[in-house]
Amino acid sequence: MLGEYRIEGRRAAEIAASVERAVGAGDLQPGHVLPPMRELAADLGVNPNTVAAAYRTLRERGVIETAGRRGSRVRPKPATTARDHIRVDVPPGVRNVADGNPDPALLPSLAAAFAVAAGRADREPVMYGEAAVDADLARLARADLDADGVPDGPVVVTSGSLDALERVLAAHLKPGDAVAVEDPGWGSLLDLVPALGLRAVPVGVDEEGPDPDDVERALTAGARALIVTSRAQNPTGAAVTARRARALRSVLRTHPETLLIEDDHGHRIVDLPLHPLVGVTHSWAVVRSAAKAYGPDLRLAVLTGDPVTVDRVRGRQRLGPGWVSLLLQRAVVHLWTSDAVDPRAVAAAYGLRREALIAALAERGIAAHGRSGMNVWVPVPDETGAVARLLHAGWAVAPGARFRIGAPPGIRITISTFAPHDVVPMADAVASAIGSMPERRYV
Secondary structure: OOOOOOOOOOOHHHHHHHHHHHHHHOOOOOOOEOOOHHHHHHHHOOOHHHHHHHHHHHHHOOOEEEOHHHOEEEOOOOOOOOHHHOOOOOOOOOEEOOOOOOOHHHOOOOHHHHHHHHHHHHHOOOOOOOOOOOHHHHHHHHHHHHHOOOOOOOEEEEOOHHHHHHHHHHHHOOOOOEEEEEEOOOHHHHHHHHHOOOEEEEEEEEOOEEOHHHHHHHHHOOOOEEEEEOOOOOOOOOOOOHHHHHHHHHHHHOOOOOEEEEEOOOOOOOOOOOOOOOOOOOEEEEEEEOHHHHOOOOOOEEEEEOHHHHHHHHHHHHOOOOOOOHHHHHHHHHHHHOOOOOHHHHHHHHHHHHHHHHHHHHHOOOOOEOOOOOEEEEEOOOHHHHHHHHHHOOEEOEEHHHOOOOOOOEEEEEOOOOOHHHHHHHHHHHHHHHHOOOOOOOO
């Protein structure tokens, strides 16, 4: 229960702020049960509807969750304690292989692309009321999607993939709804779900993608949405295979009301084919970002989906940012059409680095995973100990806690800037960090 903390306020906003301050200060801990609405209303001398409005606000902000007759409680991982804070401070002299960034040497120069786009902007200034999506960008993006077997659908442009995911979830779901997410999975997404007032339901992942049995259990239990990373899954490097895609589509056919979102994280940086899942549910979306192949500062993603989903996203976007800069869109078009990036060469470079580290770890008796992309996931018996020992050895790796809900502990190693001479020292350091630790049991 609440212990010594007393919720205060006369208006809904004041009551919600009182609870949120207490959560931020640690006076209300994850799992603390809040008073029933009528009880708190009587205590504060306000209408129960006022408390109901305050609790609704707290749910929408991801601070509390409500479980029917069991009442409302502070979320186990409230949005005020983001996973992004679970990171290693990298001291001078320590090699940073924790950041998840692409290799700058494999990113294109942006100067020419923006010069071309700026020249057009000078000749044809963009004004209010013009189309929100550049016609050339829509045409090229749609052609790529068609080639990969993604069903036909309109195209909208968002400020990166996380922006797209937020807009699609908000277009269909309401606070309290459950979303099936990969575990381990992208930490930013695992933060976003509770921040929207939604409930994350973990599904296991292996090198072929999400586990179909876990997906079936999650959807049968009431999850209204499923988010799948098609390729270069963060942090494990999983990529959905043709066999796994068939199994997942079979599950989804029995749950046609599911909102299915595919984040094609590895577009233009992997050489594995896309095996789309979309098309078997009524509501769906596919997201592709320019960040990994062309640069993280290009805050641009292409989103397609069923007409209702895209129309809702487009309508809400009009009431917020309006559109993603046409200058930026046209710079990306130039990058695409000038072959500024060779996807095969990029995929091959990351593949060689991943495979070299995985092989070196295997020689030392350590299983590691990384079928695609720029990361290698290493299960460890003691995550905190492994991170600390590796830091002492001169390597900063990402703690698996940033990416896990209930999955076993692990560490993520970003191989994007690895040189051949880095592989053996890294593998030796991991072997030393894991081999010298007593195995622990996790219940």
